[in-house]
Amino acid sequence: MKVKKDELENLFALQDLIILNRKLEAQAKQLATGSDLEAARSAQLANSAEISQARLDHEALIRELQRLEADLALVNKRISTDKERLNKTAVARDALGIQHELETLAKRAADLEDVEIELLEQKSESDMRLHELEAQGEKLEQELQLTKARVQLELTDLKTQFQSNQKTSADLRGKISAELLSRFDSKLARGLAVGRLQKNTCTACNMSITATALADLHQVPADELASCPECQAILLR
Numbered sequence: 632m633k634v635k636k637d638e639l640e641n642l643f644a645l646q647d648l649i650i651l652n653r654k655l656e657a658q659a660k661q662l663a664t665g666s667d668l669e670a671a672r673s674a675q676l677a678n679s680a681e682i683s684q685a686r687l688d689h690e691a692l693i694r695e696l697q698r699l700e701a702d703l704a705l706v707n708k709r710i711s712t713d714k715e716r717l718n719k720t721a722v723a724r725d726a727l728g729i730q731h732e733l734e735t736l737a738k739r740a741a742d743l744e745d746v747e748i749e750l751l752e753q754k755s756e757s758d759m760r761l762h763e764l765e766a767q768g769e770k771l772e773q774e775l776q777l778t779k780a781r782v783q784l785e786l787t788d789l790k791t792q793f794q795s796n797q798k799t800s801a802d803l804r805g806k807i808s809a810e811l812l813s814r815f816d817s818k819l820a821r822g823l824a825v826g827r828l829q830k831n832t833c834t835a836c837n838m839s840i841t842a843t844a845l846a847d848l849h850q851v852p853a854d855e856l857a858s859c860p861e862c863q864a865i866l867l868r
C-alpha cells in the first residue's frame with residue numbers, strides 16, 4: 632500500500648488521541664462511580680451517629696445530676712428540720728437521737744456533694760465533646776460540598792478535553808486515506824496500530840528487530856507501508 636509520510640504522522644497523532652480519550656473515559660467513569668463522594672458522605676454519617684450518641688449520653692448525665700440534686704435538697708431540708716427540733720427539745724435522750732441523725736445526714740450530704748462534683752466534671756467534658764463533634768460535623772459538611780463541586784468540575788473538564796480530542800481526531804481522519812484508516816482501526820482494536828522505528832526497536836511493542844528483519848524493512852520503499860515483524864504495527868521509519 633502506498634503511503635505518504637504526513638499520513639503516517641497523522642495516523643500516529645490520531646492513535647495518541649484515541650488512547651488519551653480512552654484514559655479520559657476511564658477517569659470519568661471512575662469519578663462518576665462517586666467513590667470520593669461516598670467517602671465524604673460516610674464520614675458525615677459516622678459523625679452524625681457520634682453526635683446522637685453523645686447527646687443521649689449528655690442528657691442521661693443531666694438527668695442523673697437532677698436526681699442527685701433533688702436527693703441533696705431532701706437531705707438538706709431534713710438537716711434544717713432536725714436542727715429546729717434540736718433547738719426545741721428539752722429531753723436529753725431525744726437530743727442525742729437527733730444529734731446522731733444529724734451526723735448521719737451530714738455524712739450523706741457530703742457523699743452526695745462528692746458525687747455532684749464528679750458529675751459536674753463529666754457534664755463539662757461531655758459539653759466539650761458535643762461542641763467538638765458539632766464543629767467537626769460542620770467541617771465534614773463543607774468537605775462534602777467541596778468534593779461535590781470538585782467532582783462536577785473535573786467531569787466537565789474531562790468532557791471538554793474529550794470533545795476537543797474527538798474534533799482533532801475527526802480532522803486527522805479527514806487527512807488519511809480510507810484504506811489506511813480501515814487497516815489502522817482494525818489493528819487498533821487489538822493493540823497499538825502504529826509504532827516508530829527507533830534504531831532497531833519498534834515503539835509499539837518495544838521489541839528489538841533482528842538484523843535480517845531490519846535489512847528487509849530498509850528494502851521497503853519509503854512510500855510503501857511497512858509493518859513491524861514482531862507486532863505487525865504500521866511502522867514510521
Ligand SMILES: [Zn+2]
Binds near residue numbers: 826837864
Ligand atoms: Zn512492533
